[in-house]
Amino acid sequence: MDYQLLFTRFQADAAHTRWPQQRQLHECLRSAIRQGTLASGTRLLASRALALELGVSRNTVLYAYDQLATEGFVLPARRGTVVASLAAVQIPKAAAPALRSGLSRRSQGMPTLPGSEMSVAFAPGVPALGSFPITLWRRLLDRAWRALQPAQLNYADPAGELALRTAIADHLRVARGALVDSGQVFITDGTQSSLDLVARAFADPGDKVWMENPGYQGALAAFRGAQLKPIGIAVDEEGLAPLASDWLRHRPKLIYVTPSHQYPVGSVLSLERRMALIAQARNAAALIIEDDYDSEFRHDGPPLSCMQGLAGDAPVLYLGTFSKTMFPALRVGFVVVPAALAEPLTALLARAAPRGRTADQLALAEFMRSGHFSLHLRRMRRLYRQRRDALVAALQQLGDVATVHGGSAGMHLALRLHDPQADDEAMSARLMQRGIMAPALSLHAVGARHQPWRGFLLGYAQVPAETMEALVATLAAVVRGGR
Template structure:
């Protein structure tokens, strides 16, 4: 057994964990024993010899051997240390016919995979520039919130969220988005996905029809399928969601999901005539609109359009927002603003099923909003993202002009790059990932078989400094042109 090769291979495969060498060696030997690579009765090298072979301290080897002995994988004796006979557990003999192994429910198996949101760099969509978040200021607010936290607040919180945060969110939305609401209409959630799950289960029954933009957000598709709703895709063009008269007649919806401020993934902005028409038609059909105000805070060209929720009195709109894009994803705080007539029934539902916690986080966020620090941060990030958007657009024109079409640059943190049908976006995306570039294929966001299939890439620019944009696009362009 070449322990040096074994340790090197294991270390390389688990480098992302950042484990210290003691833990790494222990895990390596345990894995080798469990897999049978080090069989029962095998004598391990003496601690001094193994330390010399691996270039580690003897204490590192002693720790690993002692831990393995404590767990029962090895047995020390006068001649050294040998692998125990019981190191690899064996299943008991079956007395009944073998059954298939447990698996996910049929409902869960239809869920769409979500993009790797934990990835960083070019061109990951939906993740803000985390290095530019004012972390010291936030830490001070968190310290203050914890000092002000009482023992009562360590218990489960109100299911709709901390009253101070609900009021701060309502004030912010009234001033910045034209949302007509009171604090009692604001329900705090664990983010947009949590909001979508709640909407899908609270406001529709299994078998009801829900409309989803095509191409559309796969997180919404997952939530609706998990609630056993019938999903109908509505085509999207450069002016946003475009339902036809036939859609309203033949596929009457209970819920309509839309991202009007910056459509995901194409980036188009739903124009005012379509917004008003969608509200009026939903009222006539008895449907609820789920307005996911994705990227509304980052409008780069022209004045921002007010949220659909406040355009008409008593608009049947469930307004969704999150602080994952404006602040940082790990905060896990989002919200739903519901119509007045739905406040009481939703309160009864969430009281039974959604206990809240993390009072300190919510109180710190309330102060961040009310103190003006949130507005200051947004202004700074708008300038930064506009510069990065311009740099990306310029680089795309430079390296892919005439080959690709850019969409959705007027707002948000990503552009959509349309490719010719002869250039398969899935293949380009896979090859780009091998080069360290994340560029999600637009075709993967298709919903059903309605409307044209968009072929292209999503390019998030929030995490790429303007001065690095040219080099990143040049690398991506080489992959695209190779397929053309």
């Protein structure tokens, strides 16, 4: 065996060049043994001889031999170190394709969710991160960590830190008209985590869940993952519009809505429809999932009251998140459940979902209690209103071919094309090539029913007002067939 050639070839791999020499030799010999290059029963060179041949220190060789012996690849023998008889067991190459296609059938049809690359105009759901008071946040985090006791490094209350749950309940009562106390609030890792939780906790595989059509693809992913059956219900200018036949033919267990600012088209569910939906859900023994994802940003008038607070016994699971009001990487959301469901959900989480990130939650609770959260919201409302106004003004150049919807609230609006046959997917792809993310409304279809919305979802929260005119000019050129 030419150990010098073996070691030189191994070192030539760029992936190994930064490793210490001791590790390089150990990994080189282990790889050769696993591949059968050093066969079972082979007696390795004595440590002094191998060190001399490779030009390394004897300690380097001794380290490699000791590690191989610890891992069972070599055995000490009377005449030196010998490769173990079972060391060259290899995984058959035929197994690799099975691993690459090993996802479950239900997971392979999941919609793709937005990722960290969504920082360009007009990526939806991205707040103005440069305007977040990060220095203040660092200070609150540091204070929270300094105050932690050793016992708080253990798993925490599965419902979340009481201080944060109390701060959230206090805020929701004042700002959203919710009927809630801290015992009904459960902290999650964000809206997607909340959706996964309620889908699995309050429905069984095969149960029907109503969704707005077009609707939020993240919710669709959660419901499919829980093996529920999504039913798309049409959306118009007043929000979800179920037919009498829907209640008879597709009796739901869960009803998912975004009533304060429908995602993606931006319509607001009217009070009449809210009250009717609550009454009908109660009669059907269904639960309404109210996703209030960006309701804090109401541009034309005060924020609307949430559905959860419209009736004391409303069968509503209220979902909120700090990814829009604070920043996405915080990964904190919450679920508010009816009082009657708080105890069983607490018992379920105690068995299945230990919580952590105590310092983050305590810092957020202090951010809310101290008034910084309310101040930050006021600043963002002003900023987002300015950017909304600039975008709406720029979109006037498309008034003959498209209509703006949903600009009264939130961080995005919908641009609906007048042509119902428009290929918004192709246009969206061309815009992405020009550095503009404008997701096609047709891609938000839910279920087999036709949805007539064609156009784009335009997020404006992270887009400076002075850039809107040029960006919309690019959008207009693509819409009108320009290249």
